[in-house]
Amino acid sequence: LRTLILSNKSINSINSGAFANLKHLQKIVLSKNQLQKVEINPDNVPELEILNLGSNKFYGPFSAKNIVQEELDEEEDDHHQPHHDEDQDQDDADHALKNLKKLYLYDNQLTSIEIITKMPNLQVLNLNGNLISKIENNAFSKLPNLEKLHLSNNRLTSISFHFYHNIAVFGAMENMKVLELNNNQIKNITANSFRHVLPNLQEVYLDGNGVKNV
Numbered sequence: 001l002r003t004l005i006l007s008n009k010s011i012n013s014i015n016s017g018a019f020a021n022l023k024h025l026q027k028i029v030l031s032k033n034q035l036q037k038v039e040i041n042p043d044n045v046p047e048l049e050i051l052n053l054g055s056n057k058f059y060g061p062f063s064a065k066n067i068v069q070e071e072l073d074e075e076e077d078d079h080h081q082p083h084h085d086e087d088q089d090q091d092d093a094d095h096a097l098k099n100l101k102k103l104y105l106y107d108n109q110l111t112s113i114e115i116i117t118k119m120p121n122l123q124v125l126n127l128n129g130n131l132i133s134k135i136e137n138n139a140f141s142k143l144p145n146l147e148k149l150h151l152s153n154n155r156l157t158s159i160s161f162h163f164y165h166n167i168a169v170f171g172a173m174e175n176m177k178v179l180e181l182n183n184n185q186i187k188n189i190t191a192n193s194f195r196h197v198l199p200n201l202q203e204v205y206l207d208g209n210g211v212k213n214v
Contacts, residue, residue, distance in 0.1 A: 002047075005029040014038035016069040019045050031055050031104070039069040042097050042118070049099050054106040054126070062105065062127070063114035068097060096120060105130070106150070113139045126150040128180070133157065140173060147175050152182035152205070176201055183208035 001022055011033040018040070019025055027050040030038070035056040040048075051067070058066055096118040103119065104126045112134040113127070122143050133155040140146060176198045186209040 001025060003027040003029075006033070008032040010034055012036075014040065016041045017044075023047070026050065028052070037066055040067055040097070041069045042095055045097070047099055048097055050102045051097075051100060052104040054104045054108070056105075056108055058105060058108035058110055060110065061112045061114050062110045062132075063116060064118040067103075068095070068118045102126075112136065115139055115142060117142045119143065121145050123175075124148045124150075127154070129153045131155055144173065145175055146173060148178040148180075149176065150180045151184070152180045152208075154184050156181065156184040156186060158186060158188070173198055174200055178203045180205045181209070182206065185209065187212050 002024055004019075004022065004025055004027070007029055008031075011030065012035060014030070014035065016039040018038075019028070020041070022045065024047055025045050026047050028045070028048065029050075029052040031052050031054040033056050035053060036058060038053065040051075053067070098121060100119050100122055102124040103122060106126050107129040110127065110130040110132055112132060114136045115138050116122075116125075120142065123145055125143070125146060125148070128150045129152070131154065132151065135156075140149070177200060179198070179201060182205045186206065189206070189211060
C-alpha cells in the first residue's frame, strides 16, 4: 500500500503505533477530521513523501511536535540530565521524516510557527488559512530544501519584521522559489525585502493585504 486516504472520518487521534505495518506508504491524507495532534513514528513510514492534515483542529504554535512522535533518551531521562543542543540536533536527524516532501496544514487554527525540525527534505509547506501572526527566529532554518511556502489567509502584519530585518527567520533558504502571503494584514514592504534573503525567489503573492507603502 502506497497511498492511504482517510478524509472526513471524524478521526480525533493518531497514535505512535499507527501505520506500523505499512512501511511503503508514500502518501497519507487525513484532511477534514478532528485531529489536534498526531504522533507519527518515522520508523513506521520511512518512505512517506506527502502528508495532508488540512482542515483539522490543530491549534496554537506549530512545530514538529504537532506531528512527529517525540523520542525519549531513556538514560538521560532516568538521570534527569540536560539535553545538549548538539545531541538534540543528532536526535532530530535520526528520528525524522526524512523523505517527507510535502506537508499540508491548511485551514487549521495554528497561531504561530516555531523552529521546524525533523523534516530535512521538505519542499512544500502549506499553512494557508490559519491564525498565524508570529514566526519565531530561525523557524525555517532547518528546512534547507523548502521551495514553496504558503502563508495566505493568516494574520501576519509586517514583512519587514518577519522576512527582512529579521533574516534569521528564514536562514539560508537558497531553494525558496514561491512565497504566498495573500490576504494577511501586511501594509508596508521595502524594495529589498526578499532580494538578499531569498536569492532564488521567483514568485511572491501579496494581493489582499492593502499594501500602502512599497
